[in-house]
Amino acid sequence: xxxxxxxxxxxxxxxxxxxxxxxxxxxxxxxxxxxxxxxxxxxxxxxxxxxxxxxxxxxxxxxxxxxxxxxxxxxxxxxxxxxxxxxxxxxxxxxxxxxxxxxxxxxxxxxxxxxxxxxxxxxxxxxxxxxxxxxxxxxxxxxxxxxxxxxxxxxxxxxxxxxxxxxxxxxxxxxxxxxxxxxxxxxxxxxxxxxxxxxxxxxxxxxxxxxxxxxxxxxx
Amino acid sequence: xxxxxxxxxxxxxxxxxxxxxxxxxxxxxxxxxxxxxxxxxxxxxxxxxxxxxxxxxxxxxxxxxxxxxxxxxxxxxxxxxxxxxxxxxxxxxxxxxxxxxxxxxxxxxxxxxxxxxxxxxxxxxxxxxxxxxxxxxxxxxxxxxxxxxxxxxxxxxxxxxxxxxxxxxxxxxxxxxxxxxxxxxxxxxxxxxxxxxxxxxxxxxxxxxxxxxxxxxxxxxxxxxxxxxxxxxxxxxxxxxxxxxxxxxxxxxxx
Numbered sequence: 001x002x003x004x005x006x007x008x009x010x011x012x013x014x015x016x017x018x019x020x021x022x023x024x025x026x027x028x029x030x031x032x033x034x035x036x037x038x039x040x041x042x043x044x045x046x047x048x049x050x051x052x053x054x055x056x057x058x059x060x061x062x063x064x065x066x067x068x069x070x071x072x073x074x075x076x077x078x079x080x081x082x083x084x085x086x087x088x089x090x091x092x093x094x095x096x097x098x099x100x101x102x103x104x105x106x107x108x109x110x111x112x113x114x115x116x117x118x119x120x121x122x123x124x125x126x127x128x129x130x131x132x133x134x135x136x137x138x139x140x141x142x143x144x145x146x147x148x149x150x151x152x153x154x155x156x157x158x159x160x161x162x163x164x165x166x167x168x169x170x171x172x173x174x175x176x177x178x179x180x181x182x183x184x185x186x187x188x189x190x191x192x193x194x195x196x197x198x199x200x201x202x203x204x205x206x207x208x209x210x211x212x213x214x215x216x217x218x219x220x
Numbered sequence: 221x222x223x224x225x226x227x228x229x230x231x232x233x234x235x236x237x238x239x240x241x242x243x244x245x246x247x248x249x250x251x252x253x254x255x256x257x258x259x260x261x262x263x264x265x266x267x268x269x270x271x272x273x274x275x276x277x278x279x280x281x282x283x284x285x286x287x288x289x290x291x292x293x294x295x296x297x298x299x300x301x302x303x304x305x306x307x308x309x310x311x312x313x314x315x316x317x318x319x320x321x322x323x324x325x326x327x328x329x330x331x332x333x334x335x336x337x338x339x340x341x342x343x344x345x346x347x348x349x350x351x352x353x354x355x356x357x358x359x360x361x362x363x364x365x366x367x368x369x370x371x372x373x374x375x376x377x378x379x380x381x382x383x384x385x386x387x388x389x390x391x392x393x394x395x396x397x398x399x400x401x402x403x404x405x406x407x408x409x410x411x412x413x414x415x416x417x418x419x420x421x422x423x424x425x426x427x428x429x430x431x432x433x434x435x436x437x438x439x440x441x442x443x444x445x446x447x448x449x450x451x452x453x454x455x456x457x458x459x460x461x462x463x464x465x466x467x468x469x470x471x472x473x474x475x
Contacts, residue, residue, distance in 0.1 A: 004397075043224060069344060130222075
């Protein structure tokens with residue numbers, strides 16, 4: 001950061017799945033961290049994860065009920081349209097739009113809930129997920145990204161503005177760092193955005209990634 | 221297993237043990253019964269807080285926020301569009317029943333829209349039950365060292381004046397990104413009595429060494445009290461003894 005340092009989390013909450021095993025938080029830092037600092041970071045992440053899972057599992061309803069309603073709505077709509085077409089009295093056809101308005105949302109809601117059933121099941125599993133103690137990340141891509149950007153920052157004589165740091169991440173192909181600096185440049189953390197997913201995205205079952213909010217400290 | 225963190229934030233003559241904001245959120249979202257919680261007590265590695273005190277204070281704080289936990293609230297509220305959809309369906313159902321003219325299909329559709337579908341929507345609106353707890357409830361406290369807290373301890377120790385110490389510690393805690401410490405020092409700058417903190421703000425633990433010093437350093441028990449010079453009659457100045465006091469004679473009548 002231009003005026004200090006920040007810790008951000010790279011794990012996408014919507015993709016986390018304990019699958020019966022324990023989570024471990026690997027922390028990559030240019031400086032050695034004590035156990036207290038590691039547990040502080042782990043609690044921050046765990047709190048966000050549980051809040052996300054709890055919110056999602058509390059706001060979602062059983063897709064089976066929605067599927068039953070949607071299916072019956074569809075059958076009734078088909079029956080009414082068929083009746084209006086084959087009946088000698090065609091006055092029923094005038095109300096075809098009303099049939100569609102009243103009976104089409106049911107199947108659409110059912111498709112939406114059905115496409116999100118895996119996400120909901122994952123969120124319910126997250127509520128029971130446990131962590132082992134957080135540890136220092138050793139080696140791997142995370143370590144190399146971290147070392148590359150800190151070396152560049154420490155050897156750079158220019159000001160450390162967000163755009164420069166973002167460019168450094170782009171040069172190093174560090175997607176998580178790029179995303180973080182973009183969110184800081186946008187003036188607010190993307191992790192806090194509560195945008196309702198678009199209808200098409202919801203119908204196709206695409207998920208919007210969610211990240212835990214970052215911790216910012218100032219003046220190194 | 222949930223991992224909570226308590227911070228032993230150094231103050232003048234002691235430590236204030238407070239839970240991190242993330243811990244409050246985490247324990248607030250954890251059911252009181254059925255949760256296995258490990259509390260990491262992050263303190264400076266100077267041993268000024270005894271393990272028993274730390275354990276007790278951590279348990280107090282964790283239970284406090286666990287008791288404040290609440291069941292998941294119903295966030296699925298009927299939206300205006302949903303209500304409009306449901307109401308329009310019922311209206312159409314009523315119209316279909318009336319205008320079916322003896323045809324069984326429109327009347328059946330009318331009954332579905334008017335009565336059966338609203339009943340199913342009410343049933344579907346019930347939230348899914350929370351997953352059953354799989355752990356035995358427990359509360360474990362583990363002591364860990366925190367470098368940032370150690371830095372704050374140094375700041376507090378090297379400043380003699382309370383307000384100066386808290387002001388510098390506030391600056392350091394902001395720099396280190398420890399929001400809980402920064403907020404605590406802000407509070408102490410307004411009222412430098414850690415014992416007056418609210419229960420949500422933390423538990424004040426006086427330093428164990430200072431407590432012992434206070435108990436053993438009673439001058440009446442251990443040390444000979446030096447005699448004060450004014451108590452010795454030989455040191456009393458003679459001019460004070462020879463002083464004359466003018467006492468007005470009250471028997472004389474006023475002129």
